[in-house]
Amino acid sequence: MSLVPRPAGGAAFPIVARLIPGTMLCLAVSLVATALASLEARVFGRSWLEALVLAILVGTVVRTVWMPGALWIGGIRFSAKILLELAILLLGATLSAQALAAVGPGLLVGIVGVVGVAIAMSYGIGRLLGLRPRMALLVACGNAICGNSAIAAVAPAIGAKAEDVATAIAFTAVLGVATVLGLPGLIPLLHLSGAQYGVLAGLTVYAVPQVLAATVPAGTIAVHIGTLVKLARVLMLGPVLLVLSLIAHRLQDDGEDPGQGAAAGDRLAYRLRLHHLVPWFIVGFLGLAALRSFDYVPHSLLSPMATAANWLTVIAMAALGLGTDLRQIARAGLPVASAVTVSLALIVAISFALIQFLG
Template sequence: MSVHPSVLSASHHVGRLLPGLALCGLVTLLAFVAQTGEERLFGRAWLESLVLAILIGTVVRTLWTPPERWLPGIAFSAKTLLEIAVMLLGASLSIGTIVAAGPGLLFGIAGVVVMAIGISYMIGRVLGLPCRMAILVACGNSICGNSAIAATAPVIGAESDDIAASIGFTAVLGVLVVIGLPLLVPVLGMSKLQYGVLAGLTVYAVPQVIAATAPIGALSVQIGTLVKLVRVLMLGPVMLVLSLGAGHLSRHAGAAGVAPPRLSIAKLVPWFIIGFLALVAARSSGLVPGAALAPMSTLANWLTIVSMAALGLGVDVRVVARAGLRVTAAVVVSLLALGGISLGLIRLLGIA
């Protein structure tokens, strides 16, 4: 009995991926172990497993260069698994609770995100960051930190070094923001409601928003989480605009006599962005079973961490070190600008 050639081809393809996938899985496991160790020692994880996966992967790559047979699985993890994870994030978002906050705050948050992306991008470019790095920093600061950077990377074709540097510096700054932001409450004389809005607009991740608002009060936690979810919801539209912008640039690639690549809907709007928006709509319409939400979120989290391990395994630490000072400056100045814009929105809406 002969085996169909397509089966043999598929088996060969999977076989090529296994070594790299196994390596990324091992790095991911070590990252979870390290996070658990942090929680037991300090009572909380100062560096999440996503960041630890990059750091561990980078250390492995610094000490050892993977041979050719490891590379297909690493590349698959860094790209395809990341795209699947981004798509699955759509199932965690529902429009219903966001609309209940009112149109003023809703459109205000969207406006803050758009302004912050533009300002952060300009800051990055002024400080000498490459275009793609500036976009990563801008989206990470303005939307949802590491997740936004991870989602933006495949859309704009960012390099592993740029992604790892952006996530690394953003993660460190995110911890500092969680610790330092509550100190602004007495300094600025902010109410719990005002502080919740500020935290939701400036802190990177949803768990970090909760950590930053919990010391102030339950109202801050509730409004901060809601505002943060609106920011996360901006991820889909921003990725769509970026993908269209990338297609626009491609159409002009023939300006010097070189024919631009042929574009299709799939190239203009990557499949995982379409899937992300479809899952947001499905969740908002009640088409996603409640019992499926937790497993989908867990799977997205695992896939993201595996992809971050793969990115770390592809990082040349010398490139990250050279970009460090500029990236740090860009992230810090951009975050300060975001804070200023957020305070302006609070005053504009008369939030008391």
């Protein structure tokens, strides 16, 4: 018998080794999605579908023609959960309170109100159309805050299933492109100035790059105001995540036994919750946002952290696609598409009412 003690961390290596194949598969899908996004930008002048969306689509196609075996499952699950949570944590460093201060108190209160009303209203519409509670919340937060990024961030906080996340992102992505193309048509119809249209675009368009694409036709003022309003709207993600993490244990999908949600059986995630209520990555997200607001995050690290967050999110979306059955997305198609479309139309109406109220 050997008297040499085994290294304390030796048991961890087999676990890490089991994660490598699936994680590398997710990375490969992410690289294909990124290449497709670059090709799309070269051909059309811009990427209508982001690498994040393409990663889900490519992963879903792979999953449709090939079922990953036991060798791959560990890494796929790790990428879909832990890497996504790390990405959310790093996103905190990209947000600061200074953006809120630049918006102004009147419009800031309006943005908070629009986001809150939009989430409640969209959730109600989703439930009326037959969506399960978690799916309805994903659609609501995606419409109200920042589309795909909000859906990806909210999913682990509420224990949403992979197929629900993929479905919500797929339909939100399509509607996001349609919004960018159609929103400028409201300028003459509603007699909007450049500043007013910038506020409307910032409150309704999903992603920051899409806000830029939607506001360029209206001029520089629309671009600047739209971007500023959009950034303030994105900052609502932190408080919303915190609230949802506190109420997540109350969510129960139709036909689901109490306590048997997607996250209920994950003991590791449960131990990582602050007092079993707030997930660790949300605490980290808010902490990094606070450090950024007080200028304690070195500026040289901001760009690498943003890049890392983007890549981790794309890899996590590839993992979600690899775990998604295309038939489940097809079955959920019409109710989800209807909920996303009706909710967005009502958000546009609420945003226009706010513009009129603020003058």
